[in-house]
Amino acid sequence: MATIKDVAIKAGVAISTVSAVINRSAPVSEDVIARVEAAIATIGYLPHGAAKALRSGNSRLIGVILPDITNPFFSMVARVIETVCMKAGYMTFVYNTDEDPEHEMRILQMMRMQRVAGMILISTRSDAAHGRRLMAAINVPTVLFGSNVEGTPYDVITLDDRKAGALAIDHLVELGHRRIAIIAGRPGVSTHDERLAACIEALQRHGIVLDEDLIIAADFVQQLAFEAGQKLLARADPPTAIFALSNLMLIGAMRALLAAGKTCPRDLSLVGIGDFDWPEIMSPQMTVVATPAVAMAEFAIGALLDEIDSKRPPAGKRTLFAPELIIRGSSAAVSIEEPLRDPLAI
Template structure:
């Protein structure tokens, strides 16, 4: 197998020059770059994606960073992006930030070394002092998905999160519920902030007062949502309905209802944002607000490819996709609730 020294020897240049040609081509003269490229081709030297991209002019790699790969929303998003990329001859490098900004930053540095042609990013909710600089250093098209970021000028593909929560809350209110709990993510995350606002405005439109005591931050996680639901349902003035703003938190709320010996929707109605196959496999079948996940992934891929090819040169824009309320059996008119008597 050829080594970098073999390339340097054949091109009659130093090892340092070969390294620069592979990683910082702008620092090498056209004549030396041509000699290194010829040597790379002749020897078949390909230590990493950098060398391959040098020979072909494109790595045919697109990076995708998601917030939590255990969340079915993100696994479905990856499938959509990968399918769309494969149809165009690209491979996708998947990275999971686990909602940790330091891991996201590490992934951005790694993807730069892989010389990806474009990046699709679902940013963490945490504030990052380095994110903007790391993204700029990539010098490639970037498309945001699920969560937009103001001021950076990138294309973004997001759900109308305000409308999703508004429609869900309005549906619950339409069943005569007056104490409706919201189990949400942290307000620092744009998605959660927009869903909170939609919930508040739906209550206002129905003439109901907003009660901060009925709102819980469960960090978009199942166990935290379970704990929040247990606490809410054991309270002196328990809610008769719960809106959980993602699939993991919906599972947590359902577990809490079952563990307290309550029944949905007889004792507590539950509506969730995110619709997955299991929503129809449980009893009762869950009323949900569906996100067009496949369309979001495909649109993000289309945008990044258009930017890479130069077909799209306009200023970055945000594509907002509509949610869809799917009415099933988990929301009904409140009875004399047992929830307020749970010990």
Template sequence: MNDNAPPANANIHDVARLAEVSVATVSNVLNESRPVAAATRARVLKAVAALGYTPHAAARSMRGRGSGLIGLIVADITNPFFTSLVHAVERAANDGGYAVLLCNSDEDPAREQQHLQLLRAQRVDGVILAATGHASHERAAALGQLQVPVVLVDRGSAEFGRDAVMLDNRRAGLEAVRHIIGFGHRRIAMLSGPAAVSTAAERLAGYREALLEGGLAYDERWVRDAGYREERAYDAACEMLRARERPTAVFAANDLIAIGLMRAIADLGLRCPEDVSVVSIDDFAWANAFRPRMTTVAQPVAAMGESAVRMLLSRIDRSAAALPPRTEIMAPMLVVRDSCCAPPQRVVAGAMS
């Protein structure tokens, strides 16, 4: 038996003990009957979320008051981008007096729908959603049933009609590939994400635009769907780099893909950037610790998370209730390091001459 497991039927006394406050303070937070310091309120709401304590939150919601909870659904918690996003959202939400219930869909639409239903049952005051790439009537229905504000972050689609915070992904792809072309590369491959995911489609559009701008033909054989997954990227990169005429540069659509690509380069006995130049998108925390240090197009993750929370809270407190859906597009930034150089003169299967 796990001694650290929450009580099966947590009550207000359990919440008070975990938050290290009095029962009266918990009651004041949940019922908004008396002012409570922001830090204390956040601690109580964290305890409520950790224990799964919902009866009073449900009662407050029925009386027209909020639960003090925000739902956050990310597409893949193992992706460094989403890990950083969670941190930014939680910090901004806590500053606003809210606790965050975190859900991970793992790129699975069925799990995403289950999480939406769970958040509805928890009577959250709003939801921040990094959606899976697959449009569905079930998700649209689940979002409608929530009856609370929803803000999309990172990924969007015309099906939603909600507030959104996005990166300019087309520009990110354009700047990444334009940088590679500047070294003289002509055989430039792309390890992409799933075609159904908006970020992948937009980054691919930027890749194609850069090729056109550089006078290079687009060849679908040089583009592989790596699914935004490290292992799929590794397999696709190994196949691509073993080819008789391999690419001299590869654009990785996110940092998980870049990790798989770098593993493949090392396992095949190749060198980056001497044999294969690499540029990616995301700029994860340890990109500067790679050898070579990774050239990336950075996303302003903290600003994206903070903006999503700000949008959501403005809908929750009704200060923006009359406004139409808003989309904030954030600019990427190319971070030049050491993973790109001029291409080798002649490339054959597994060797350079």
């Protein structure tokens, strides 16, 4: 490969002059610029990224760490981040943690080796111990996304998870449901903890006594949610509604319903968190608490690039995005054996 030296020779100027032309970092006369650019074009020179990064101390690399790129929510987030970064002259490294905190730490190491200029981190744990490990492993501007982590100084962008939980429960209660099952994620992850806490609070607010057996943690994985759904449906007194705390777990629950030969919403109402790209191809169409993925991702990467450019320390600011309840066909008034709050709803 051609180097900057080859360009310099070809153009008959010094190496530093070529550098000045490429980066427009110093005044260069018109005709020298022309000569250098011609030399670059004929030689086919492309700067060496690693050499640039080494010398300038600026890799112009952004790390994106997320649980699983095959989850449509995360792939959309990654997509948005990539687009914004590209415009700003950064490249992105996208890596999957598989919800494994050990793997998360390993990826963090790799990011540090690459000397990334900043990171968007969708962490798999939220507890303070994990927060401390994170702080020890992170030495660049970082924005936490999607889930919160206790006791870190970084900016945090999340859904208003409490509101999301309340929105769904309120909706189901209004439809007359009182035996509401919840397929939850994993204790110790803020998206689980906060959404679940909000659900419980909402249930109590409506005067519904909590049945612990109706709450099953499914680790945010589709298959476990499927099994949880089966367990719930096999009960002597099955719930009249299931609320799944993530998009994949909603799919798991729906599969359980189908496998059991039940009809939604006649036999059971189903609500989830996180919308789908083409809701109409599912049957029934899913009532969900939608997460504004694109807006959140744009905000997060904007905040990160800001922090990098301004060289300001993180403000430790938490930004919540409002969820939106989208009512579709999967939720309906509870069937008549149950007491109805609103007779018109049937």
